[in-house]
Amino acid sequence: MILFIIVIFGGLAVFLLTFAKTFGQPEYMNLYTHNLLLSVMRTDTGYTDSRCRLVSDTMSCAFFESDWRCGGNGPRCRSLINTTITGYISEFELIQKSYRYLLIAKPEYLSGGEVINPVTNQPLRIKIGDLSLEEERVNKIVANEQIQKTTSSGPIIIKVQLILSQKKD
Amino acid sequence: MLEYVLLMVFVVAVIFSIMIFLTWWQITQLSVEKTNQQQERVLSFIKSFIESPYMTKENSIFDDGKLTALAMIPDSCEKLRGVYGDDWHAEIMLMDGKPLRECGQMTYPDGSQSCNYWSICPKQTAKGKITQIVPVNVYRRIGYVLNVTNHVLPRTYLGTLNVTMYV
Numbered sequence: 187m188i189l190f191i192i193v194i195f196g197g198l199a200v201f202l203l204t205f206a207k208t209f210g211q212p213e214y215m216n217l218y219t220h221n222l223l224l225s226v227m228r229t230d231t232g233y234t235d236s237r238c239r240l241v242s243d244t245m246s247c248a249f250f251e252s253d254w255r256c257g258g259n260g261p262r263c264r265s266l267i268n269t270t271i272t273g274y275i276s277e278f279e280l281i282q283k284s285y286r287y288l289l290i291a292k293p294e295y296l297s298g299g300e301v302i303n304p305v306t307n308q309p310l311r312i313k314i315g316d317l318s319l320e321e322e323r324v325n326k327i328v329a330n331e332q333i334q335k336t337t338s339s340g341p342i343i344i345k346v347q348l349i350l351s352q353k354k355d
Numbered sequence: 356m357l358e359y360v361l362l363m364v365f366v367v368a369v370i371f372s373i374m375i376f377l378t379w380w381q382i383t384q385l386s387v388e389k390t391n392q393q394q395e396r397v398l399s400f401i402k403s404f405i406e407s408p409y410m411t412k413e414n415s416i417f418d419d420g421k422l423t424a425l426a427m428i429p430d431s432c433e434k435l436r437g438v439y440g441d442d443w444h445a446e447i448m449l450m451d452g453k454p455l456r457e458c459g460q461m462t463y464p465d466g467s468q469s470c471n472y473w474s475i476c477p478k479q480t481a482k483g484k485i486t487q488i489v490p491v492n493v494y495r496r497i498g499y500v501l502n503v504t505n506h507v508l509p510r511t512y513l514g515t516l517n518v519t520m521y522v
Binding site for chain 1: 394395398401402405415416450487488489490491492498499501508510511512513514515
């Protein structure tokens, strides 16, 4: 009987402790995720031409001038955006050790409609990171940012979303 | 009669167990509450720090000129402690892949004397501390020197703000 009581109290204690721990960190991770996305978008890529200077410039170039070569004969915008974002996000120890990430970018017209790829007839998208995160039903921390650009087809908003999810041990 | 005695012993044992458990739970909750309050304090500090006009160009973008100036003013830490309170230490690091070198009077953003690390207020020796790290940017007026024209362009780097609160 005493063993029974100990087991019940032990179980209750573990449950309550888990509950307390789960709700201890979300505000910090929200700030971290938001600042991570914002900082990566505002960082220089290392190229000085206006289409490739910042990560956000290169993102716009990757959608609308994807064949443009940064720095004259450097990598194409689409390739540079992949390597730069992957490289920058992977530099953060917290992400490396404990989190999976997915970055999704999609351009939209100011009126609200999505920009369609004329070749595939699908909405334009750039996805970098763990693609399975988009569909998985797990706890996610999400940060959103918007980049405004003027293109030949008018002003565009690129909506960028960063999703983080804790790795399973 | 013996059964009643056993039953009484059992009931008393259960009551004692509940009392001990509730006391332990209360102590644990107080400890959790204390940790949460400390973490909230660090977060509030970080939020005000990344918006500070003394160090940033705009929200979350530290200005290397302002940071280096702070490092060179002898009583800058006392002045900052007057604004942000005591018992903290902050470090801003560039993520440029180079070995850490502290910025100060004898360092420059470029060349062989280049630096990539600012330490604001000295580290303290305290029993307890909480450290939180957030991604930020660092703006450097001397970012690129163009070979052809010799023009200097600014550059925004990726970096981290590490804040330690002593408790």
